[in-house]
Amino acid sequence: NASTFTCRVIAGTGSDMYSAITGGIGALRGPKHGGANEVSDEIQKRYKNAHEAEADIRRRLASKEIVMGFGHPV
Numbered sequence: 001n002a003s004t005f006t007c008r009v010i011a012g013t014g015s016d017m018y019s020a021i022t023g024g025i026g027a028l029r030g031p032k033h034g035g036a037n038e039v040s041d042e043i044q045k046r047y048k049n050a051h052e053a054e055a056d057i058r059r060r061l062a063s064k065e066i067v068m069g070f071g072h073p074v
Contacts, residue, residue: 003027010024037069057070
């Protein structure tokens, strides 16, 4: 995944462990990686019930929109 890859690349340059971990955390925060969890959580909070959630997800799928929390963009 992106954060592990980032850590390994930074460590591979001979940089210190703290820089590698900081880089990994930065990658994890992105909206297409760990930050996607936050977006997914915010979307789920919008729904008042399961029927509303299902209708919105079906609409998003029909429109070929991304449904956060399902699948992986890679």
